[in-house]
Amino acid sequence: MIRYICRRVLLIIPVLLGAVIIVFTINYFSTANPAMIKLGLSASDPAKLAAMEAQMGLDQPYFVQLGRYLLGLLRGDLGQSYVYDKTVAELIASRIPNTLRMSIGAILLSIIAGIPLGLLAALRQNTAVDYATTTFAVLMNAMPGFLVAVLLMIIFAVHLKWFPVSGVDSWKSFVLPVIASGIGPITQNARMTRSSVLEVIRQDYVRTARSKGIEENKVIARHILKNALIPIITLIGSSLGTCLAGAILVEMIFNIPGMGMLINSSIMSQDYITVQSCVLVCAAVVTIMNLLTDLAYAAVDPQIRAQYAAGAKKRKPHPGAAVP
């Protein structure tokens, strides 16, 4: 098991390397000249421009530039912003806590709201509760995130004045953004929980559990939920990516200085080195989340745990595939 974790952590390196190379290459071939952006108006002087290009290493071949960037990354140097007088690392360090707070809050919300909602719908299948949950889920899932964000803002911030309209002053500032970015994952979790629980509830082992005379809430917690959790974990793992992508819109609407805003303003001001490093950081966060997802599988499903312990070579077929 420890060996499996080590292997998975090592596997993060090639994934991130791939991401770096792709993003770097796209930037390299973009038409914008970083030296020009950095110099601003004084870029009209060819001598100054050439000097700046040489200083930034832009006159070097592609591989040398890539190599320099990678070496910088190893030292934790994400480069120097073209626009601000700050390193990219500083910019990201000041922005990422807000985004993580928002995204993790959204994921937690999607777990504590989505799973019980889906469970309730499944246990009361084909009743008013079920139909109401399904309608809510479909409606919310069909609405674009920015529309939900704007509606929340109008209702709860502008009219009811429960929460601030924008900015980050206190925890209250995060309530609406968390709901806005969590609404998608909530509905997806609810839908997935419902279908997963409905599948598990018909399994023979649930009937066995009932035949033991244990109370229904124990049957649900020990036998139904634990088995239904596996597909839900996949979804929760992937919802971090969704939240990070959605952060660009939600942060702009609520004026929260986070990664999304940083990426947006960097694109607008052609600060490509910052964009490049932001993408890299997001890739790293998502990769780590994927690792955690895989470990959560192992915690829930002993068969997966056994596979991990045995290593990838001796992977046994799923017993469901065997004809009984």
Next chain:
Amino acid sequence: MNLLEIKDLTIRFDTEAGSVHAVNGVSLSIEQGETLGLVGETGAGKTTTALGILRLIPDPGKIVGGSILYKGEDILAKSEKEVLDIRGNEISMIFQDPMTALNPVMTVGAQVLEVIEQHERCTPEEARRKTVSILGKVGIREERVDDYPHQFSGGMKQRVVIAIALACNPKLLLADEPTTALDVTIQAQVMHMINELKKEFSTSMLLITHDLGIVAASCDKVAIMYAGAIVECGTLEDIFDHGAHPYTLGLFGSLPRLDVKVDRLTPIDGLMPDPMDLPQGCAFHPRCPRATDVCRAENPGAAELSPGHQVRCHLASTHPGP
């Protein structure tokens, strides 16, 4: 007094497509220490009857009539909480398919422990010791107690299922085709084990099967079920040697015989009727070689041929047995 006495049990599944008449007026009784074999084709309502005893009929099924007297008290009249105390404790069930009957994310020990903790007042250490002991009785060594079901073979899983059923020394065991999903070699072992444990705990058993060989080897009494009704019941001897219902005779007729050379088996012609649309009169008449006009018009009542040997057939009561 009979340990279990089912009277006129009727179970119906109301679906959008119509009502499925799964169990239609089943009556049977089991005495202390006795094994009753419930025999019939797939879909005859055997499993539904057993689940009805535990009040575990899946939706949209409902028990619409009859009574199930256990130790003289009607299970159908009890509260949900009282039924919980009976399930797994007084009456427990062995399920047909061991591959799917165990929870894949719980160790087998935990699944046995769960039922002991539910019904017996004991410390965790005692519960654990009991778990190890009952698993030992079904032939599972202590070092495998903390293994998961996927690490066991089908036969071993069925042993675990049996251990769960026997963990609290039930008075009545409902064994639903306990060996159908197993290899023939394992079948004999498992049946032998069930019979031994049954003797040890002096448990009564309702053995559901369609294997007449198992019935002959393990049962005291036999009930033949067809289309949700018991068509004939009696002692092993009554049914095997003096079977009177044409369906019973058909079942025996379709068995291969060692003493007579036959090229083809003689199956019962036709199929079981659709439980959503049972035929008028005797449910068996469309397949019965001797059906008369009375059979087509009227459902026969139970007639007693000899003490304890009952048959539901218009013909059997007038001309008993061939």
